[in-house]
Amino acid sequence: MTRLTHDSLSAMIDQGRGVADADLVLKGGRFLDLVTGELVASDVAISGDRIVGTFGDYRGKREVDARGKVIVPGFVDTHLHVESSLIAPQEFDACVLPHGVTTAVCDPHEMANVLGAEAFDYFLRSAETTVMDLRVQLSSCVPATEHLETSGATLRAADLAPYVGHSKVIGLAEFMNFPGVLYKDPICLDKLIDFQGGHIDGHAPLLRGKDLNGYLAAGIRTDHECTRADEAMEKLSKGMTVLIREGSVCKDLHALMPIISERTSPFLAFCTDDRNPLEIAEEGHLDFLVRTAIAAGVPPFVAYRIASWSAARAFRLYDRGLVAPGYRADLVLLDDFETCRVGATVAAGRLVEPTLFAARPKIAPIGRNSVKARRVTAEDFRVRSAGPSTPVIGIIPGKIITARVDLSLPFRDGEKFIDLDQDVVKVAVVERHGKSAPGAGIGCAFVKGFGMKRGAIASSVGHDSHNITVVGANEADMALAVNRLGEIEGGFVVTEGGRVLAEIALPIAGLMSLKSHGEVHDDLLPLRRAAREALGVTLAEPFLQVAFLPLPVIPHLKITDKGLVDVDRFELIDV
Known part of the structure; x- marks a missing residue:
């Protein structure tokens, strides 16, 4: 959230109490209470970038008619590579916000493998301009392997250290080199040691048993590579948050549907990993995962909880994920609750409209002429x-x-x-x-x-x-x-x-x-x-x-x- 002053905090308190008009009010709709699972008829009042009022009627300086709509928390994509959308971060912003995605946790390791730390600079500059909250994980495996391929760059622990305190950085991105973890490669251990106590993202396809225990002992907390329900349940039982992926190639949602329940939902999240503009246009983004889960029999409030509150908590974003006073005003107005048909999106208290995208400062592209392959026959x-x-x-x-x-x-x-x-x-x-x-x-x-x-x-x-x-x-x-x-x-x-x-x-x-x-x-x-x-x-x-x-x-x-x-x-x- 933005830094508060006495005046802005005082305004939030007064607007929440209803003694002053809220900056924005979503009038006459219902919101989803992710604690009880109930749909509650109420206005939602917003001051600045924060929800300040629910369970009541409010007046607003700007009012949006929410009659017939259901308001849910904004969706959090917990693992993706913006590069796989084939568009620059600012275009990705404009592409997925209309699908209700208000937070995205990206790993720029595609660009980092080509350009090194310059990719972090580019993504962090972009993240400071996006309407959505774009968060960056620091790429842990550049290159993914040291001896099996030729990469454009190499990043060691010392290369990541200058970025750790950035407000848009969450932690260490997917640790793909799980053999390097298990066999205690010094380069891997250096990175893992530097991020102990912070968030470390996992990447461990088919890893089971005591090898999984060793991987988790390194402080790794999430995994998006589960392709079978029994694998996912073992990882859940050992304290991992399982990120259920449905991208353009990797489609694991149906295989993992058996693990989704009200009991497990606090330890699950959705992610897309790699999803291209064709499928985003034809199917959707996280809204597609939510509607697919509901159509398969997942209770709607469970699907929406996984897409927002559970996802936010897995990445220590404790300020979002509920429609409740004091929480970040990232909200989705649904025209249809069961099919997750998005009518409008609110990002950090702002109704998402074309003018928001037009107002952003432009970020210059980098990495031109990076394809230096020799001509072949x-x-x-x-x-x-x-x-x-x-x-x-x-x-x-x-x-x-x-x-x-x-x-x-x-x-x-x-x-x-x-x-x-x-x-x-x-x-x-x-x-x-x-x-x-x-x-x-x-x-x-x-x-x-x-x-x-x-x-x-x-x-x-x-x-x-x-x-x-x-x-x-x-x-x-x-x-x-x-x-x-x-x-x-x-x-x-x-x-x-x-x-x-x-x-x-x-x-x-x-x-x-x-x-x-x-x-x-x-x-x-x-x-x-x-x-x-x-x-x-x-x-x-x-x-x-x-x-x-x-x-x-x-x-x-x-x-x-x-x-x-x-x-x-x-x-x-x-x-």
Whole structure:
């Protein structure tokens, strides 16, 4: 909340008592009491950025007709990467506030892996201007691994220390390198020690038993990587807050629905992690998670509690999450309670209107010309081998976890080839930070599950080191797509038959567009159409699926610029 003076605090007291007109009153509606679960008919009075009155009638200097509406606390997205929305933080602000998201806890490690601490400076400058409350976690794993990939930057504990006291910083972001924690890597321990007593975000897919105990003993308190109900229940029982994720690729809400109850709701929260403008426009943001949970049988007040009060408490944001006097005036006015249809949003006591966004100072983009990959040819994607047998990355739709599939592929003259009959195409990662020696910096292997019959898809969004990842049924089209990304400063490209069919430029660190969220949405449509109709791709979100193939901290098989990675063994595989 904003710093108070005697005058502003006195005004809040008088307006709460009803002896002075409130700054803003939501008149004639009902609000959701997250303590009792009841819908209460009452005005809601606001002074400055604070709720000052409920359970009564109030007069306001400005009054908003809330008749027929239900007022709930603003939604808190507990874990996301703004970069994955493909838009800059100020555009993200304008994109998700109409969906009721008034607080977002972001980890800028996508940009940090490209630019280092400069990414923190950029996000903190942006967070000081946003209408929503954008909070920043300090990226713990830059790079995600030290020996399996080439990153654009490296951040140690000393690099994070200058940001700890910033008012927008919550704590240490998702600790992805859980093997580094368990095996007591000194670099990991330095960061964990510095943040003891503060918030440390977790990231521990499939971690169970005593290894989970050891991970938690390091002071880590949350996890957004649960994909099964039994895994989530074990983590809940051991004191973790489980962040239930429903993004554009990782869709865990239905799998985790069995763990949601009134009893567990104080220890649950919602997050999106990675959600693109197409799905935000077509489905929504956190409002989509709430309505989906309610439709599946979750009591509405439980779903709304998870989306607000429980989420805020998990991240020590104790000033928000209830419609009650003294709490931050982050509120959502619902046209329909059961379907979470958002009619209006109040952020820090301000009714969200276009004028709020227009009044913000503009933040200049950074990270231009960060795609420094060498030009490639079709020859760069040949896979030499002693025989036809090979481990293949198996796509699991809706998951970033991948399977290891051991297959026999066409083989001749010491080279393995694509096999469309087995739905196997090539995948390669090209180092793009300009750090590789000539002739090096390309890892090439095979992937199954795209349904691709022709052409190629390339992306400079490649979690988390953001080298260029390309998937293709034709090596020449793969090379064309990679080279085109260098020309447009990064983004997504679809090629087929020697032609670029569709593209979107993401020149901010090769991750985010200079355009508005509406324009990015419109640019993504022909990309999706080209992938499906021209290439035959069957995945719902192929571009984000491509982007997660080089993430070597998510089981079981991944690929980086150094080659194929057995994540379970944390080592490279010679294909």
